[in-house]
Amino acid sequence: MKILKKWANISIFAGTKYLSLHSSQFIELLYQWHAAIERHLPWKVDTNPYKIWISEIILQQTRVEQGTPYYLRFIERFPDVNSLAAAEEQEVLKLWEGLGYYSRARNLHAAAKQIVDQFSGEIPSDHRLILSLKGIGPYTAAAIASFAFGGVHAVVDGNVIRVLSRIFGITEAVDTTGGIKQINQLASQLIDRQDPGRYNQAIMDFGAIQCLPKNPICLDCPFVKSCFAYKNDMIEQLPFKAKTLTKKSRFFHYFIIENAGAVLLGRREKQDIWKGLFEFPMIESQGPDLDKTTIFMFLKDEFGINTAIGAPYIKTELKKHLLTHREIHAFVYKFEEKFELNSKSGTYFFVPNENLGNFAFPKLLHSIVQELMHIQH
DNA sequence: AAGCCGGGGAT
DNA sequence: ATCCCAGGCTT
Structure with missing residues (x-):
């Protein structure tokens, strides 16, 4: 049974049809914020595409604190694509034990074989080819392409959805194709084409640290003056989700x-x-x-x-x-x-x-x- | 488009 | 008790 949330009628407030901030302004404010706050994580030390890949898969729907020990053990046991491809699936799953979403581990293993078979053991740099790997969808493909290879592809994860829907007033449900399409369009307009990796990292950090799901820190937010949600008192309503999950x-x-x-x-x-x-x-x-x-x-x-x-x-x-x-x-x-x-x-x-x-x-x-x-x- | 996949932490 | 987490696959 699907139940629309009670604030479903927010769509009567039309979202902004144009950018309230231009890309260059947005990037400048974002980087200014990021310079002071930046997070330091184990997989951010280099641009090794393999390590970036593993970390991105582990962190799907998983908190940094929960995923980090798994990441460290995984990299130690499987330091590269070839070692992972040569393993038994059972051992990969054993390393994943307790982390959940086990299709991630099975797909990771399958993709490693795919990389060995089709790409001579090298993770492809082309966004389209990255996307063809098992377990890699739009988010992870953009993350690998930008972080490892400098490709201009905007990441859209839970953080980005939240940040963009609030600042730019995307009131359409973000769990529908229409809503997510708007977010994607906006994201690709905003991205820093000179340094996509830096931009992607910064906007996700911003969502994770400042623009929190509950009780976001609007007081010292660099975007507060132009934030649609703040101005319209809709912080709690955005991002809007139409579906409710049933237990x-x-x-x-x-x-x-x-x-x-x-x-x-x-x-x-x-x-x-x-x-x-x-x-x-x-x-x-x-x-x-x-x-x-x-x-x-x-x-x-x-x-x-x-x-x-x-x-x-x-x-x-x-x-x-x-x-x-x-x-x-x-x-x-x-x-x-x-x-x-x-x-x-x-x-x-x-x-x-x-x-x-x-x-x-x-x-x-x-x-x-x-x-x-x-x-x- | 909708349903499903895990486990944990914050509120 | 509810939400959400650096999402993606199957139907």
Whole structure:
């Protein structure tokens, strides 16, 4: 169910149809501000396109503080394109474990192979070619092109959307193609063609430090005199988003099936949450309850475990796992009895408990995995 | 165009 | 509890 936010009628205030600031004025004010504030981040020390690429992917929808340790570990293990391309996907995912949005890791790995195969192991400098790489969209292509190669391509991320929509009064919803098109046009008009990298860095820093999502620091903002949102008292309303996200509940039931110091594991292959990561045999249900018949039918069908009928187990509930648009309720069923597989399962396999550390798991399962690894057999 | 993908921190 | 984070892919 989509619900328009209550201030949806702000569109009656027409946004500026022309620039309230010319590009040169905007750039001058921006650089003046930037000179005093500039952030110093590990990946800003050079223009190595590989390092810029990795950092940009890691920082997609991810805060600097959260991504930095992952970046440092990633660069240490995979210092260049070739080392990344030569790795097993499982190891790349293991390095990504806990960071979320795992398609980033899978696409990063695929793109490394792409670069080796198609571009002799060198990240292309052409914007169009950069954009052809897996996991690289408009934002990341512009970032790499400008930061690494000096290409004149304006970055448009959450920061830029916020800054431009407020200063220049873009009142059309920024989560629609029309709104984002306006932002893109504006961004490409404003960019410093002499030093696009510096400009892109500065405007994102400005959004991250001064023009904050909540309680922006308008008092000493260099743009306050010409800012549309400030003048019209619309700081809280811009950027305007038309869509609201709905939080859905999902119920996961995990079965800990052990034998001889090993535990059954499977890899999530479907186009769904945590694709590519490992987990224990599981059933998803519509609600928190799962009847015993369903459990034992699953064990029998999946593993041919006849002896499991009526086998006692201990059911525990994990802490509610909260995501942006999901609320995951997870239950763990631990069987005392040792099972032997009567028929081979295509999707699950036994892994010695002490080897669980080699597999990437969703954060949700970390506590269970830790527990299993430390059991003495 | 809409829905989906994770986890964490700020408010 | 809600929003948002150096977005992009699939349907």
